[in-house]
Amino acid sequence: MDKTKPWGKSLAIDLAGCEHDKLISSEGLKQFVSELVVIVDMVAQGECYVQRFGQGELEGYSAMQFIETSSISVHLDEVGNRAFIDIFSCKDFDAKKAEEFSKAYFQAQDAKSTVINRG
Numbered sequence: 308m309d310k311t312k313p314w315g316k317s318l319a320i321d322l323a324g325c326e327h328d329k330l331i332s333s334e335g336l337k338q339f340v341s342e343l344v345v346i347v348d349m350v351a352q353g354e355c356y357v358q359r360f361g362q363g364e365l366e367g368y369s370a371m372q373f374i375e376t377s378s379i380s381v382h383l384d385e386v387g388n389r390a391f392i393d394i395f396s397c398k399d400f401d402a403k404k405a406e407e408f409s410k411a412y413f414q415a416q417d418a419k420s421t422v423i424n425r426g
Contacts, residue, residue, distance in 0.1 A: 314426025315377065315397040320409050322390040324416025330383040330390065333357045333368055337338070339412050340372045340379060343392075346408045347400040350375040395425070 324385050329335055340355045351372040369383040376398040383393045390413050394405060402422050410418040 315395060315401070315424075316399060317423040317425055318392075318394045318402045318405060319421045319423075320390075320392040320394075320406050321419045322392070322410060322413050322415035322417070323388070323419075325388045326414035327385065327388055327392050329413045330385045330388065333359065336368050336370050336381060336383065339409075340381060341371050342412070343373060343379060343394075343405065343408060344372065347389075347394060347396070347405050348398065349379075349398065358426065363418070375412035 329339075336357050337355050341351070344351045352375055355370055355372045357368060357370045359366065361367060364386045367385045368381075368383045370379075372379045374396065376396040378395055380393045384390070390409070392405075392409050394400070402420060406418055406420045409415070
């Protein structure tokens, strides 16, 4: 195994100032994940799993999508108008494209990304 080449990439995208209506729709969340899979040039494995859970200010939607090379997860904060997106893949992808698409989709005022090369 080549120790100089990362085994995978982990991208964490934090969005703030999102359009509230984008955070309260399970169908909208499924649409976002479906489009994000295409943007990062991945292949979805199975259906996107979306669930609303939590209590009080922590209640909201989350999504999990397995991809051929790992997974995408999304957590939405309706109270704070924020979104948190995590992509992990052993196939390389364009982190900037993923951030730009996510920011545009949720109409966020601010976006911050962190990339970690794994392995």
